[in-house]
Amino acid sequence: METKNLDRVVIRFAGDSGDGMQLTGTEFAKAAAEAGNDISTFPDFPAEIRAPAGSLFGVSGFQLHFSSSEIYTPGDAPDVLVVMNPAALKTNLKDLVDNGTLIVNTGAFIEANLKKAGYTTNPLEDGSLDKWKVHAVDIGHLTTTALDATELSTKEKGRAKNFFALGLVFWMYGREPEAEIRRIHQQFAKNPAFGEANVKVFKAGYHYGETAEVFQTVYKVPPATFAPGMYRNITGNEAIAIGLVVGADLAGKKLFYSGYPITPASSILHALAKYKNFGTLTFQAEDEIAAIGAAIGAAYGGAVAVTASSGPGIALKGEAIGLGVMTELPLVIVNVQRGGPSTGLPTKTEQSDLFQAIYGRNGEAPIPVIAAKSPGDTFYCAIEAVKIATRYMVPVMLLSDGYIANGSEPWPLPNLAALPRFEVHHRTDPNDYFVYKRDPKTLARDWVVPGTPGLEHRIGGIEKDALTGNISYAPENHEKQTRVRAEKIQRVAQDIGELDLAGAPTGDVLVVGWGGTYGALRQAQQALAGLGKKVSHAHLRWLSPLEPGLAKIIRNFKHVLVAELNMGQLRTVLRAEFLVDAVGLNKIQGQPFKVREVVTAIEKLLGGTISDTNAAVRLAEAH
Amino acid sequence: METKNLDRVVIRFAGDSGDGMQLTGTEFAKAAAEAGNDISTFPDFPAEIRAPAGSLFGVSGFQLHFSSSEIYTPGDAPDVLVVMNPAALKTNLKDLVDNGTLIVNTGAFIEANLKKAGYTTNPLEDGSLDKWKVHAVDIGHLTTTALDATELSTKEKGRAKNFFALGLVFWMYGREPEAEIRRIHQQFAKNPAFGEANVKVFKAGYHYGETAEVFQTVYKVPPATFAPGMYRNITGNEAIAIGLVVGADLAGKKLFYSGYPITPASSILHALAKYKNFGTLTFQAEDEIAAIGAAIGAAYGGAVAVTASSGPGIALKGEAIGLGVMTELPLVIVNVQRGGPSTGLPTKTEQSDLFQAIYGRNGEAPIPVIAAKSPGDTFYCAIEAVKIATRYMVPVMLLSDGYIANGSEPWPLPNLAALPRFEVHHRTDPNDYFVYKRDPKTLARDWVVPGTPGLEHRIGGIEKDALTGNISYAPENHEKQTRVRAEKIQRVAQDIGELDLAGAPTGDVLVVGWGGTYGALRQAQQALAGLGKKVSHAHLRWLSPLEPGLAKIIRNFKHVLVAELNMGQLRTVLRAEFLVDAVGLNKIQGQPFKVREVVTAIEKLLGGTISDTNAAVRLAEAH
Amino acid sequence: MSEAVKLKLSKKDLESDQDVRWCPGCGDYAILATVQRTLAQIGVKRENTVFISGIGCSSRFPYYMNTYGFHTIHGRAPAIASGLKVTRPELDIWVITGDGDGLSIGGNHMIHALRRNMGLKIILFNNQIYGLTKGQYSPTSAPGTRAPSTPAGSIDFPLNPIALALGAGATFVARAADTDAKLMGKILDEAYRHHGAVFIEMLQNCPVFNDGVWEGIKDDPANKQIVLTEGKPLVFANGTKGIKLGAGLEPEICDASDPNVLVHTERGSALYASLLSQLVQPAFPIPMGVLFRHDKPTYESLAHAQLDDSIAKQGAGDLSKLMYSGMVWEVGADGTRH
């Protein structure tokens, strides 16, 4: 039995929504992380809760990229594909690299399933899989036999088969089974019988790999090296939830979160609902308008108030955001973007709500907009959003997306003590208090909360006198207030840090991106820079106001390529602002960029030849 | 008694909301129109229904510009100001031209009212009005004495005083009283006693002018010359209502209109509710979302479906508009813009909802956007919106504003027979019907309505297969559909007419505008062109897609000035599209542009000297 | 309502070609089957039948009916259906919604559609949970419901869908369980024939996120259900117990022989109907069948009556008259007014 070292592996598990592929993937990711690899994951599941077994649209996938060197993405194409049924094979095979490894649960390749997947002949027999290393394993059968002894019903036995697959890959990549066995027991503590069974099956899979002739090699992916410190795995929605709690604490306040469930934002509410002992109040409202309404009420009362949703729900909040702008109350609105328009592609990722974030309200109602670049980054963006909202007395929009929300990565745990605090001060001094008198630096008005004696006052959505806050229809006052509200957003630039720029501040191509495309863009830039190309990558954190750093460099490049998962929304904003002839790399498929796609687009601008494109792609992938 | 001819007069009536100034103004405007003058009106009233008597915020004004030559606007500054109380004087005097005529209802200048208006001394006595021709008339007293004989209560008598003012100005400008007397009788047909009284008072005012020594001159503004044809006076909301009914007829359909009341859009609903004998159905919904929802349902059923609102209400419709985009149903959404953000300035005009119209939805959800330039133009825009919506199967946004909606102008009645019809065809042929199969030219899918045998099908807000319309999460399909939806909007350009351009297609300054600012911009351009300046004015009717004509010329000018009643929304769109360094003339005061403001801005770009600015302004005003 | 054509239709004729995407075991399957079977038996015109839904598992329903169907946006189905009904009164319009879609985000459209007596047949799938978004509690969830968004248990008091519908003015109110094909069929048939706003609460099981919420009631029909029959007393427990109106105007369980046992009538007083709505678990068995029925002009009929009326009074609209209304004048060849 030989052991072979690999630098990196991309593996994808695919099966029915009911097959538990998400669990298998998550567990294997944990093992990889535990083994010290750098990892990046990409769960991709259908909108249906549990689509009927065997259907094409019911296929659920989980891709894991684990490596002995730093990685930024879940990988373009899997080296290893594990499929639990024909439908999974049909929908995923096209992505498997040539000569890649294919593990097939043969037991599921029965007439009925083949038909559902639209196969006329059985791919296991018609030779259509010849160009891949096929391992045919009757996982279903092996699972049930492993459980012969147990009391479980056949149905229940069947449910365990994902643990067989898990055991198998554990063996293939030389992972230590003990930790996993412990985890399984913990997870099923409430139901030991199942725990036992799953462990049995997990071991069966592991031993199958060991004993079966078919797998001659164990592949080892040595640990990656990381900056020293403490780490954990985290998804975007977990990190955003923790970030909000920490942000509120740094402001010296309690968090109030109100939301109405919507994919892929719901899990933020689910996470925060568990943090009651932090004094965090969560409110499941009757709809998105009520959710932001409640948040506005809480902000008026002095809480750090947050509401989150996805595109359609954010659309409903537009009018209320305007109220926040007019009354100048601090508020964080999180948009975990998904494919649009309308209901669109609820479980797929997209970046098409940027226009809505910046422009989607009646009247002149500008607000700051910040976007997270990775799962772990949402933590810092959440804190920053809370800081800006409370410092400038303004609603802040925080953009995430389905890819970040569900994806996970190893996350270096921040040093809490080192995070700068930004304590909120509520005015209590009645002397010469004016409702709209502003801080000269931030232009923020005082945040006076009900309960403060002597400062009783009234606010509302009608235009307000620039000093007293009384209703005012005076023409000049309206112009003045409108300009101040706009200026206030520009002032936020005072608090914006360095531009995240990779590569030189001048060159041939500047790739500009924002949000969850960070990994693919950065990796592509590094690859090309590695080949000596004059390519830089600027990744925007703040979209409104635009980062000061960008203005300094954007005109220093022959080409500006704005890469987004939309039809060119940031590109439009940048063209209007800088009058540079920025071109776009746009993908609207509900899927993240592949590094290859980005490299190819840059090469085109460089007038590159296919050959070095491939070199770059190889380099990027090897990266 | 001498008679003097004038080319043009700008008169403003101002008083309490309760004083009936809107009626006085409207009636005098009718008389001017009847006398053959060109007219333009600008009602300006408070948000309060009937604010307490004498309060500054309760002042209601009506400005009328009538002329013997063509005019485009209600005029920059009144030559004559009629004020019914101190508050009206206080808030309006600053606009009166130097040496202008001021008619004051002295009876209202009592201690209490002066105080409410914030006067410490009585302006009628402290000489502060010296630079104007003041006519002090105790209108209140003269009105009640005129009604001594009648049965009316003092309160009722008081209410009639606006007719005294009306009679007085009738005499001043040599208008024939008979027609007016007839109109008053008609208006109060239900209540002859009031009719009688008002006529009495009207006559009293008229005779007062005749007999009182104070008015030595009668000013005559000779008739203007118009293109031959039939004319009527019309406000924007009246014209839009009629346009919708006609538009539906030209499509060979019935009109369904659903709305939720909101200023300044409500009167469209009020007008249409009267047109039941045209088969027009109006539906007052429980909110704006229900209103557009009902419209979508009606469109699905085959009606020409329309919903209207103003900024805040349109914000609420964003999600549903997305549904219209995804299901590709024809729909007209009218936004009668008002001052924002939030509740903002409900009764004031603004153009700050352009971003919302173009970008204000989740996902990639582009729609065509058209804007009316004047009260009468809304008629044609309504028809065009219906045409594009039904031809391209898409929701169309029609932008109007408070200024257009309430303002009025003499309107050459269109020749109905000459209006091209655009009959809608509903597919009934089941043979090779596919829900999203498209017309090669317009990219529109077939409009198949329930009730059609053999064509039963399902639509919805989830991404649809590009041919069958079945739910599809396929990556390529989503990209394809997204691009087709965008391309469809661009194709609308096929139906866009010539660019409305005044002046040469090349020159020093191109003024670009849209919507209700047309009059002021065009007048300024003409004035400067009259002085030999190389200034042109392009007024956009279509904002999305942008008019093809603009692309051809926008780069041919030294300067591009985008003049809007917002912070520069169209400017942003044009900069992004054309990469031209367009500058803005922006006014956010809830008030329309004054010609002087536009001229001054252009002169600045031309590097003009104050002297010829004044010349231009004089010319513009004389125009 | 479009006149039913009596040519034989089979259940198959009502099935669309779309794969049904609900979880195995979902109560929605049973409801779908019964709806298809019943409409086939009635012999509806497929082309005149429209299913309109919002968003939710239940709202996927229209895709599976071989009729016209519109899967709209969350909570807005009653509004969209209203626009269709007002403009196309001849269509049979069924609205499919859930406890979240119809009572949470869509609660307002629901009560206003019912208030107007809009001719819509609204079926609310009540599984006491948000299925599609993976199991958060809903406005009908029992207090203390532990769900992802309420790990410590929900703290709001649930809405009573039947009470809300009655209060809003529905003119046909009924309740059935997903598995009770017979009763459901009967109700659907009568709902089909009713002119006005129909509200049917379907007790639906969500095996994935709220399995068995209705078991208690479904498994012990004898003691936990009162099957309503016109003119028959409110008795249960195999005819041994009954419901009467107690002192202090509270419903009370009594012996079936008690002379005061209430007798059911669908056309009973509003107060009687709200008494039925107050029969809720665990204190009482819950009424199944048609609780209330009342004849009242529909919104669409009144709206069209106004059109006809104005045409009768003013004559069919004349566009040029319309444009020439108000003060009209002519400008002659000389460009001045005549």
Added chain:
Amino acid sequence: MSEAVKLKLSKKDLESDQDVRWCPGCGDYAILATVQRTLAQIGVKRENTVFISGIGCSSRFPYYMNTYGFHTIHGRAPAIASGLKVTRPELDIWVITGDGDGLSIGGNHMIHALRRNMGLKIILFNNQIYGLTKGQYSPTSAPGTRAPSTPAGSIDFPLNPIALALGAGATFVARAADTDAKLMGKILDEAYRHHGAVFIEMLQNCPVFNDGVWEGIKDDPANKQIVLTEGKPLVFANGTKGIKLGAGLEPEICDASDPNVLVHTERGSALYASLLSQLVQPAFPIPMGVLFRHDKPTYESLAHAQLDDSIAKQGAGDLSKLMYSGMVWEVGADGTRH
């Protein structure tokens, strides 16, 4: 509720410096005055008193109170007030809304705030019209109302605000007329002391667009009103007539001497309360005063109980614990995992 401090407050202390902008003769003036007077008498803490409103003439109310005030957006006041109440339970929060603001666009937030028994004191100014937008009919307008948007008369059936509030779960439901300062004062005082969702319908006159809708009731209190008193029978017409429950469970007018005349109790059954809600003009005199009252934990108290509970169980939250939860590992100086 913040403990009332008994230092003497005068009505003036509750008046803000803002000009009141309602039309002369508007019923809102009388309500404003009574609210100011009553809160002064109670001796509320101005700083702990908040008035939150939507949009409408009535919703201008907060500007005129010398307390904290928030004039929000149309229909959303109950939602905004809920967020404030949950985070600041010690504040006294009054919600001012209208028949359009609270029952048309805001109907859903209204019923959900009541359902949750959110500690809000909601006052609905019912003038049966949209005042601020110049007189369109509202969800409470009588059928046939001729208004700018319904020149031929409105065709929808009105909502019964009291019935809706009861059905939604309000725990304190009352009605008063704008001009009846005495009764209004009494109701406001009790509402102030109630823990939970308060719903008060104010019969308000809009002299400009709907003058006199309530005249009938206000001008003939003897025959058109039943002033409710705890423990006293439902009698009117100077004690000559009464209300009893008729056969078929319908309210019935009877002789005051009839032994079956119902006796009022604010804590009566849900059915009794809905009977009261069904006493509407012209058939019946309408009940004025406190119709229903019920004690039930408030949403905010339950929410905070859950916080305290979890702190008691898990200890006060520790941020580093929070971050270190899940699988945590260390990377050593050598850059590899230990």
